[in-house]
Amino acid sequence: MKRYERFADDIAELIRSGVLGPGQRIPSVRYASQTHGVSPSTVFQAYYLLERRGLIRARARSGYFVNSHVPRTFVEPQALAPVSESTEVDVSGLVFSILDSIKDPSTVPFGSAFPSPSLFPLQRLARSLASATRSMDPQVVVSDLSPGNPQLRRQIALRYMVGGLMLPMEELLITNGALEALNLCLQAVTEPGDLVAIEAPAFYACLQVLERLKLKAVEIPVQPRQGMDLEVLAQTLDKHPIKAVWCMTNFQNPVGASMPEASKQALVELLRKHQVPLIEDDVYAELYYAQQAPKPAKAFDTEGLVMHCGSFAKSLAPGYRVGWVAAGRYAQKIERLKLMTSLCASMPAQAAIADYLQHGGYDRHLRKLRYALEGQQANMLAAIARYFPAQTRVSQPSGGYFLWLELPEQVDALKLFQLALAQGISIAPGPIFSPTQRFGHCIRLNYGSPWTETTEKAMETLGKIIRSFL
Amino acid sequence: MKRYERFADDIAELIRSGVLGPGQRIPSVRYASQTHGVSPSTVFQAYYLLERRGLIRARARSGYFVNSHVPRTFVEPQALAPVSESTEVDVSGLVFSILDSIKDPSTVPFGSAFPSPSLFPLQRLARSLASATRSMDPQVVVSDLSPGNPQLRRQIALRYMVGGLMLPMEELLITNGALEALNLCLQAVTEPGDLVAIEAPAFYACLQVLERLKLKAVEIPVQPRQGMDLEVLAQTLDKHPIKAVWCMTNFQNPVGASMPEASKQALVELLRKHQVPLIEDDVYAELYYAQQAPKPAKAFDTEGLVMHCGSFAKSLAPGYRVGWVAAGRYAQKIERLKLMTSLCASMPAQAAIADYLQHGGYDRHLRKLRYALEGQQANMLAAIARYFPAQTRVSQPSGGYFLWLELPEQVDALKLFQLALAQGISIAPGPIFSPTQRFGHCIRLNYGSPWTETTEKAMETLGKIIRSFL
Numbered sequence: 001m002k003r004y005e006r007f008a009d010d011i012a013e014l015i016r017s018g019v020l021g022p023g024q025r026i027p028s029v030r031y032a033s034q035t036h037g038v039s040p041s042t043v044f045q046a047y048y049l050l051e052r053r054g055l056i057r058a059r060a061r062s063g064y065f066v067n068s069h070v071p072r073t074f075v076e077p078q079a080l081a082p083v084s085e086s087t088e089v090d091v092s093g094l095v096f097s098i099l100d101s102i103k104d105p106s107t108v109p110f111g112s113a114f115p116s117p118s119l120f121p122l123q124r125l126a127r128s129l130a131s132a133t134r135s136m137d138p139q140v141v142v143s144d145l146s147p148g149n150p151q152l153r154r155q156i157a158l159r160y161m162v163g164g165l166m167l168p169m170e171e172l173l174i175t176n177g178a179l180e181a182l183n184l185c186l187q188a189v190t191e192p193g194d195l196v197a198i199e200a201p202a203f204y205a206c207l208q209v210l211e212r213l214k215l216k217a218v219e220i221p222v223q224p225r226q227g228m229d230l231e232v233l234a235q236t237l238d239k240h241p242i243k244a245v246w247c248m249t250n251f252q253n254p255v256g257a258s259m260p261e262a263s264k265q266a267l268v269e270l271l272r273k274h275q276v277p278l279i280e281d282d283v284y285a286e287l288y289y290a291q292q293a294p295k296p297a298k299a300f301d302t303e304g305l306v307m308h309c310g311s312f313a314k315s316l317a318p319g320y321r322v323g324w325v326a327a328g329r330y331a332q333k334i335e336r337l338k339l340m341t342s343l344c345a346s347m348p349a350q351a352a353i354a355d356y357l358q359h360g361g362y363d364r365h366l367r368k369l370r371y372a373l374e375g376q377q378a379n380m381l382a383a384i385a386r387y388f389p390a391q392t393r394v395s396q397p398s399g400g401y402f403l404w405l406e407l408p409e410q411v412d413a414l415k416l417f418q419l420a421l422a423q424g425i426s427i428a429p430g431p432i433f434s435p436t437q438r439f440g441h442c443i444r445l446n447y448g449s450p451w452t453e454t455t456e457k458a459m460e461t462l463g464k465i466i467r468s469f470l
Numbered sequence: 471m472k473r474y475e476r477f478a479d480d481i482a483e484l485i486r487s488g489v490l491g492p493g494q495r496i497p498s499v500r501y502a503s504q505t506h507g508v509s510p511s512t513v514f515q516a517y518y519l520l521e522r523r524g525l526i527r528a529r530a531r532s533g534y535f536v537n538s539h540v541p542r543t544f545v546e547p548q549a550l551a552p553v554s555e556s557t558e559v560d561v562s563g564l565v566f567s568i569l570d571s572i573k574d575p576s577t578v579p580f581g582s583a584f585p586s587p588s589l590f591p592l593q594r595l596a597r598s599l600a601s602a603t604r605s606m607d608p609q610v611v612v613s614d615l616s617p618g619n620p621q622l623r624r625q626i627a628l629r630y631m632v633g634g635l636m637l638p639m640e641e642l643l644i645t646n647g648a649l650e651a652l653n654l655c656l657q658a659v660t661e662p663g664d665l666v667a668i669e670a671p672a673f674y675a676c677l678q679v680l681e682r683l684k685l686k687a688v689e690i691p692v693q694p695r696q697g698m699d700l701e702v703l704a705q706t707l708d709k710h711p712i713k714a715v716w717c718m719t720n721f722q723n724p725v726g727a728s729m730p731e732a733s734k735q736a737l738v739e740l741l742r743k744h745q746v747p748l749i750e751d752d753v754y755a756e757l758y759y760a761q762q763a764p765k766p767a768k769a770f771d772t773e774g775l776v777m778h779c780g781s782f783a784k785s786l787a788p789g790y791r792v793g794w795v796a797a798g799r800y801a802q803k804i805e806r807l808k809l810m811t812s813l814c815a816s817m818p819a820q821a822a823i824a825d826y827l828q829h830g831g832y833d834r835h836l837r838k839l840r841y842a843l844e845g846q847q848a849n850m851l852a853a854i855a856r857y858f859p860a861q862t863r864v865s866q867p868s869g870g871y872f873l874w875l876e877l878p879e880q881v882d883a884l885k886l887f888q889l890a891l892a893q894g895i896s897i898a899p900g901p902i903f904s905p906t907q908r909f910g911h912c913i914r915l916n917y918g919s920p921w922t923e924t925t926e927k928a929m930e931t932l933g934k935i936i937r938s939f940l
Binding site for chain 2 (some may be wrong): 072092096099105114118120122123125127130131133134136138139140141144151169175176177179180183187192208209211212318319320321336337339340342343344345347348349352369411
């Protein structure tokens with residue numbers, strides 16, 4: 001990381017923590033340069049970066065100011081009351097009809113689950129793919145079956161090590177994206193009819209996996225800042241024979257919530273007491289805006305009860321379908337399930353990513369990606385402030401690329417979805433994130449695409465449609 | 471196909487059908503050239519090719535002769551008597567311990583499930599991969615989710631069309647290899663505890679899929695020349711509530727049996743009467759030695775009851791993990807299951823194969839591959855004749871790369887496996903091909919690697935170990 005980037009991160013941290021409030025003037029270049037012992041050009045570069053990140057704004061002749069919408073000009077969405085009952089899951093029909101309808105590439109993709117592929121180094125990856133495949137020993141076809149390409153597994157283990165988590169390479173299994181990993185994890189520890197504790201709201205793919213495996217869900221509320229409500233979870237574990245807990249500990253989809261470290265530790269401890277495995281879906285881990293990468297719950301796991309799933313789909317290589325799982329005491333069982341399900345992940349894709357991680361400049365790419373996403377979040381928050389009703393509640397995640405909005409109660413999210421789609425705008429309506437189809441006036445918006453006039457205009461249109469419900 | 475190749479195929483057909491018997495002299499170059507109206511050099515090239523294919527042999531000064539081991543110097547293995555009971559499937563432990571033990575690349579791979587990767591155009595494929603990925607529109611990441619890359623699906627549909635089968639591209643779903651396709655098919659039409667009719671012996675991966683999905687198996691005997699015994703199947707369908715039939719109609723693994731066209735038609739008709747779906751595992755379809763590609767049972771399906779699964783793993787691109795399914799009336803259900811299981815197949819691999827099918831010379835490669843496999847079969851049959859006990863019964867498939875051997879009854883295939891492995895030779899012992907672990911004195915041998923002194927020597931060693939049981 002370069003000096004100006006480090007300095008920009010320091011300032012960003014001050015803004016995020018509220019030391020520098022919205023609208024406040026930030027130190028002049030000369031003052032900052034003197035007090036921090038850096039050159040004026042470093043400060044300039046840092047401020048320019050912060051501007052691109054959407055955190056500050058230059059005003060002619062008067063210096064730089066913290067953007068007025070950052071942070072906390074919005075009230076956060078409320079967590080719903082817990083249900084404390086188990087539900088059979090049957091949402092696929094609704095989810096698929098919605099996903100089908102937003103496939104049109106000309107639609108403004110606020111409803112998409114992916115960031116824009118334009119943010120990824122696809123050309124550089126293609127080079128890695130070409131060179132890795134050219135030099136691929138034909139014998140890998142036989143020797144590289146599951147658990148997967150050893151170079152790739154070593155690189156992944158190295159990244160965890162740098163982040164302070166010692167994951168033995170032997171524990172790592174490469175999968176066809178995180179979705180397959182999550183399927184295998186659930187299958188390894190449940191039988192049809194079993195109960196699984198999930199988040200409310202939960203990523204709809206989680207609901208679909210439960211549905212496919214004929215499992216029942218118990219919904220645990222997600223707090224916008226704390227993540228899964230551990231008190232409710234503790235009560236649920238006392239009351240129900242829960243076979244597994246599925247949880248996104250960082251930048252939860254759709255709310256954007258991240259669990260503080262202490263909560264992650266408490267979660268692991270709680271599950272250790274009950275000897276219930278945790279399926280940790282950590283696919284957004286690399287998309288943090290703060291200075292430090294968030295730790296996974298896996299870091300606090302001493303008994304191999306945490307099955308930790310990751311992926312390159314959201315941070316590097318969408319479409320390559322390369323994910324992984326470090327499954328603790330379930331590792332061998334899951335490797336065998338994988339061999340029975342799809343043998344192994346595509347070998348050229350594995351080799352390409354292994355090569356890229358070694359030579360491609362992943363950390364540089366990630367820094368750029370995080371800045372872009374953070375800036376786009378600021379843009380979308382500003383647009384919400386401009387166009388949406390004042391009562392709108394919004395989450396302000398410190399990573400990822402989703403906002404979770406609680407709209408006024410009169411708004412019917414499913415109707416809103418139809419009306420917006422008729423205007424060429426997709427959104428993800430709240431009910432697809434719950435097996436009980438709650439969150440009827442909530443929506444998830446994706447800010448994973450570069451901000452353009454079209455997106456600005458689409459937000460304005462969306463605001464108008466929302467107001468028409470009032 | 472070139473003229474001499476066509477002429478060679480004509481002669482090969484005469485040998486296969488027995489018109490030209492073992493040891494018989496084949497027409498002289500001059501005679502053949504005159505009677506068939508082709509140039510002497512075409513005949514020379516054809517005979518040279520037939521020699522490489524292991525079908526004929528030159529004797530100094532006396533011309534060419536049909537190889538003495540081809541065909542039918544061996545008695546064929548017998549089909550076992552039907553069991554007519556359903557069995558819970560629990561073979562994975564045994565299968566995995568055997569697969570684990572043969573991973574060592576220095577082992578002679580008679581027990582492998584794959585042909586040698588040296589037979590595949592991996593360099594040419596790597597070029598397709600590089601060029602397809604370089605020109606890949608980033609938007610495919612979103613638009614190319616399941617059912618999969620449209621160019622690839624079009625190419626696959628085209629190949630079927632050329633073979634006389636009209637498969638609408640819309641019916642085709644790309645999967646992570648055929649194994650995933652087969653998993654999805656079974657899952658689409660069964661619930662845990664259901665009965666599925668399978669072959670006896672059956673490919674062990676089929677048994678593992680049943681085990682994973684907690685299904686029960688009813689074993690239907692496979693006749694070395696006829697494939698699945700339709701009489702037994704008919705009785706079984708009358709007696710049991712069978713939910714699906716799983717069948718390899720061409721070059722069945724492990725026996726190598728292929729169903730004649732009339733049997734395929736009868737099979738489809740039988741299942742139509744019972745309204746039971748057929749899962750047709752047709753991954754060896756391209757590896758035929760005859761002049762004509764065999765038709766799949768799918769060709770006789772008028773009601774969408776056949777779920778037809780294919781793959782490039784055995785004929786072009788092992789390790790790429792690209793397979794497909796044309797699932798008839800179950801197509802939409804399976805596409806949705808796929809989206810819930812692993813979203814889609816790896817996009818670079820799909821794009822690479824699409825490019826290769828268009829520009830890479832697949833048919834030329836396949837012709838070479840078929841000749842190589844046919845020649846290797848001849849070599850292995852000759853080695854069996856030289857080194858194995860006279861009572862050995864052997865299948866002589868007209869495609870694929872497996873021989874199924876019924877050894878004298880004193881031979882314990884599991885013990886033989888251990889003894890051979892201690893000498894650096896792997897085999898696939900009979901009991902892993904049956905949920906009731908029958909076939910205790912049978913083995914499957916893989917002739918998918920180029921014949922060398924090492925393989926010849928390994929066959930001699932294997933013969934000695936087998937004789938030690940007698």
